[in-house]
Amino acid sequence: MPSVREPKVAVLEAFLTFVHLFKDLKQVRIATMGGKGAEAQHWKQAGIPGENGWLIERNKSRSTHLVGSDLPYRVHSSLKSLPRVFASIYGPGAVLDAFHLDLCGMLEAQSDAFRPVLPLVLEGGDAAGRCLAVTVADMRRNTSVERFRDVWYRSFALIGPQRAQALLKTMKAEQRAMPRSERVVPHQESMNPEKAARREFSLFVEIGELLRDLPFLPSGMVRYAYVSRMSGSPFRMRTYFFHFERRGLAPLQRSQQLAELWIASPLSFVTETGMVPVNIVREPVLTKETIMPIDPYLNLRQLVEHASDAAKEQFAKLASATGDTSKAQVERDAAVKEVGELRGELTALKQRLSEMAAGILAGGGESRPAAAVPQARPRRPANLNGSAVAHADALTAEAKNIRVQMDLLRALATKDAAKLEEAKMAARRTLGVTRKSNAGNIVGALQARTGGKFRGNFVRRAMEALGKVDTLLPELVELYGKIDGLPITQNQLEREALQAKRKDQ
Known part of the structure; x- marks a missing residue:
């Protein structure tokens, strides 16, 4: 029979394993949100030295409990002031090898406080761990769902509307494929795939905006969804692991690559007995060119269908040269020139087609020379009280x-x-x-x-x-x-x- 354990405990242990891929745990400098010290107990078991661990806890009673516990790690009250404290203790250029931003809600409420901490995780040489974990609620009321319109348009500035649509579509597909947990109590609201996708999309936008002006990109990413009972009652949560590397790209390129990595990264649903991969048929991130293919010669193509064989041949050269970017520019110019010489033929053809259409609409097939039209009798003035005026007024x-x-x-x-x-x-x-x-x-x-x-x-x-x-x-x-x-x-x-x-x- 498989062993049973709390899903969040499995995620906390997985993060230490993730960090160990990039740096020895006995040398790693790590920080997390303090809470009751559950994560710090795993640090202690893993052999992380007391001087290398930091617990961020602003609640006075919990902070006092952490200070009085058997945990050897430092306790600090403010996330926002952590860089200043680091500089005073370790000197300028001090870094964090790993940080777990373990939140009770969503990132948008803490993004301003976390922004100055992020360089501590990203900076440093090749020896730095550069690992980040972000844990967010997956069920609590938050502004990302209620004001999703603002999040949606912020994403356009990050990655463009086509990539935003593709990313949200993939997230919705993942939510629909997510296993349902029996750990949620009967009276609790079941998981809404639409809202869950919007929460994750909002997190992507928040992280994308935090990283936009920093020359770093994740080189690896893992996602977990689970229902935790560590607080005593079931609570849906998500945790994301990132490992960063320096990338000298333009901000838009970095954001677009972040979107591609996000939907390509593995997603697992953590249960009491193990991890269940969430698999869907993944679609590539769409760009403007792939989502809305435009034929620049659509109107010309319709005319050429009725033209001579010479016109069709020259048009085919032009279309193939334009569609294949490997064609030499000189070939394109030559094809354009040859098609231009056929402009007179195509113009005459267009006029002929127009005349034919006019004749058909008049009920006579091929158009004929206009016959003499008898002078029409002048229409009587419309009755001011009649239906014509009433219809016009309407x-x-x-x-x-x-x-x-x-x-x-x-x-x-x-x-x-x-x-x-x-x-x-x-x-x-x-x-x-x-x-x-x-x-x-x-x-x-x-x-x-x-x-x-x-x-x-x-x-x-x-x-x-x-x-x-x-x-x-x-x-x-x-x-x-x-x-x-x-x-x-x-x-x-x-x-x-x-x-x-x-x-x-």
């Missing part, structure tokens, strides 16, 4: 409402309450609403009908009333992405609009 009112709703969406996307209030006041003036008792309800209803379950119908109405789909849809994609904090595509909006139209029919 279209005008609808367009006015849509423009007001678009202005409200633009203001809402700025996250600026003052701008949103200005947009609401402008909406009241545009709509001619003067009574304050009605103004809030009318404008509020217009704003509410731009999102949620009404979004598809609003997109449909906007497309019908305003037209300009080529510019309208990209703007709506950008606005809804900022408002909802989630990736959205133009095709998705078009599908929602089509579904809304079918419901109305």
Whole structure:
């Protein structure tokens, strides 16, 4: 029968094994958040000297307990002031070989305090350990989930939107493949894959921002998820191991490589009897070129389909030379020149196709010379009380409402309450609403009908009333992405609009 032990104890022992890969434990200088001293007991058993261990604990009662215990390690009260204390004791240039940032919550609450400590772990020569472990809660309420929109757009500055989407997609797949633990009590909320992925994505963004201006990258990384009972009740947690090396890359390149390493690193679910690997079919981190392949000659390709064999041959040379970066530039230039000489043929062909299309639309196949058209009788003036004017007035009112709703969406996307209030006041003036008792309800209803379950119908109405789909849809994609904090595509909006139209029919 396999032995049973607390999962977090297994993770703490695994971290010492991880550190030992890079430096002898009897020489390592290490620090952790103090707590009750459970991790320090493992240090003592591993033979780490008393002068080399540091326990960071700001709680006075726990700090007093640590000082009075049989643990030989130093106790300090402040994480933020640790570099200054190190400099005073060990001199300038002192380093930490290993550090375990063991948190009860998420990293964002401690990132400012941890920022000055990070150089202690990263700096030093080749003899330095450069090992870091970060433990975070995987179930506690935190701002990374509630304000994920901000985290999402911060990730764009780190790695770009395409890589951010690929990374989050992989994390969600890992959460869905995660085993369920029987250690969670019945009344406790079960693991939500969406929220768990957002918490891990938030941690990636926090660590990426901490490392952005430092010339270091992880050379190795391991991830663990588990349910711990060390505090007396089950608590979902995650621990990440990093080993760093100096890398002279641009900040964007370092962040992108961090994302690639993150999704490639092994993830294990730790149980009382062992570790269960979490395996998924991993997709490569997508770049702009791979996620949205663009044919720069799409329109020209459609014309060449109807051109002569010579035009097709020269176009094939151009397309292959452009698609294959190993082609010599001189070959590309020659192909471009030859295709340019066919411009007259293609232009004439385009005109011919247009004439054919006009003839077909007129109901006569091939276009013919225009016949004499008898003078049309002048139309009678529309009845001012008739349906034509009423329909035109309805279209005008609808367009006015849509423009007001678009202005409200633009203001809402700025996250600026003052701008949103200005947009609401402008909406009241545009709509001619003067009574304050009605103004809030009318404008509020217009704003509410731009999102949620009404979004598809609003997109449909906007497309019908305003037209300009080529510019309208990209703007709506950008606005809804900022408002909802989630990736959205133009095709998705078009599908929602089509579904809304079918419901109305």
